[in-house]
Amino acid sequence: MNAIIVVNAYTRLPAELNQPERMQCELEKLGVHADIVRNRPSLRSERADFCVYFDKDKYAARALERNMRLFNRAEAVELCDDKMLTYLALEGFPMPETVSSLLCYSTPPEHDPLIGEAERLGYPVVVKENFGSLGRQVYLAHTREELETLHARLLAKPHLFQRFVKESAGRDLRVIVVGGKAVAAMERTSSGGDFRANLAGGGRGKRVTADGEGARLAEAVADRLGLDFCGVDLLFGEEGYLVCEVNSNAFFGGIEAVTGINVARAYAEHIVREMRENR
Ligand SMILES: Nc1ncnc2c1ncn2[C@@H]1O[C@H](COP(=O)(O)OP(=O)(O)O)[C@@H](O)[C@H]1O
Numbered sequence: 001m002n003a004i005i006v007v008n009a010y011t012r013l014p015a016e017l018n019q020p021e022r023m024q025c026e027l028e029k030l031g032v033h034a035d036i037v038r039n040r041p042s043l044r045s046e047r048a049d050f051c052v053y054f055d056k057d058k059y060a061a062r063a064l065e066r067n068m069r070l071f072n073r074a075e076a077v078e079l080c081d082d083k084m085l086t087y088l089a090l091e092g093f094p095m096p097e098t099v100s101s102l103l104c105y106s107t108p109p110e111h112d113p114l115i116g117e118a119e120r121l122g123y124p125v126v127v128k129e130n131f132g133s134l135g136r137q138v139y140l141a142h143t144r145e146e147l148e149t150l151h152a153r154l155l156a157k158p159h160l161f162q163r164f165v166k167e168s169a170g171r172d173l174r175v176i177v178v179g180g181k182a183v184a185a186m187e188r189t190s191s192g193g194d195f196r197a198n199l200a201g202g203g204r205g206k207r208v209t210a211d212g213e214g215a216r217l218a219e220a221v222a223d224r225l226g227l228d229f230c231g232v233d234l235l236f237g238e239e240g241y242l243v244c245e246v247n248s249n250a251f252f253g254g255i256e257a258v259t260g261i262n263v264a265r266a267y268a269e270h271i272v273r274e275m276r277e278n279r
């Protein structure tokens, strides 16, 4: 079997290159030759048995999917990349109450009614850009002034307002699901009082067993979104876990270092099994 591993056209970060290289190595061990390629327009006519898609470009994903099986599928990548789309797709799952920003073509009125709706979630309120990662596009507004400033700054970008789950401040549970099964999990704790638990922001991970309620919830989320592989972030709510967000391109590095579990191998094995079963 021949495969391509697609990375973002402009990828430079070592962590972003570690991901495709780990995958290439694990696929090679299973007898699959895989080339790592940067996304480019001419790639859309490429042919291979399958593609491990580590980009988030939804246009290229749809085009490539005409020629070959994508891991993850284009629709699943698209649903995860946009946090508001994820929220809508997960209707019925336990999630913090969320209010969407509105598409704005012009200048909003001085007293934007959206602020009132966001305020009903209570202070502090979480503000997230719909597209973002590593905690970098996630903010906390403590007052109306902060909320209005953030909203004004993000006006041209899709964003959302979310109830702050205070019991989970600075803590979350990252669960990796491969082929419908939770294979690894870590509890993450932030450093320096940050409310965001991302490892990239200085958070620390602790290995926990990938079973129990959190694992079952993450597996159900992956199934609903049609994901072959993902990292599900869960918050510790007062009455149980709440789904925070879902990462179709979760990095292997952090979770492998914390848990010692070979996540890349689990994903490669799932892909090869899928390809053999569906030939
Ligand atoms: N509603 C919330 N209540 C409490 N903490 C939150 C909430 N949403 C996000 N967080 C914290 O912020 C972190 C980053 O948010 P997340 O939605 O996962 O965005 P990113 O894609 O940047 O990782 C989470 O891991 C969690 O620690």
Ligand SMILES: [Mg+2]
Binding pocket: 134, 135, 198, 233, 245
């Ligand atoms: Mg996250």
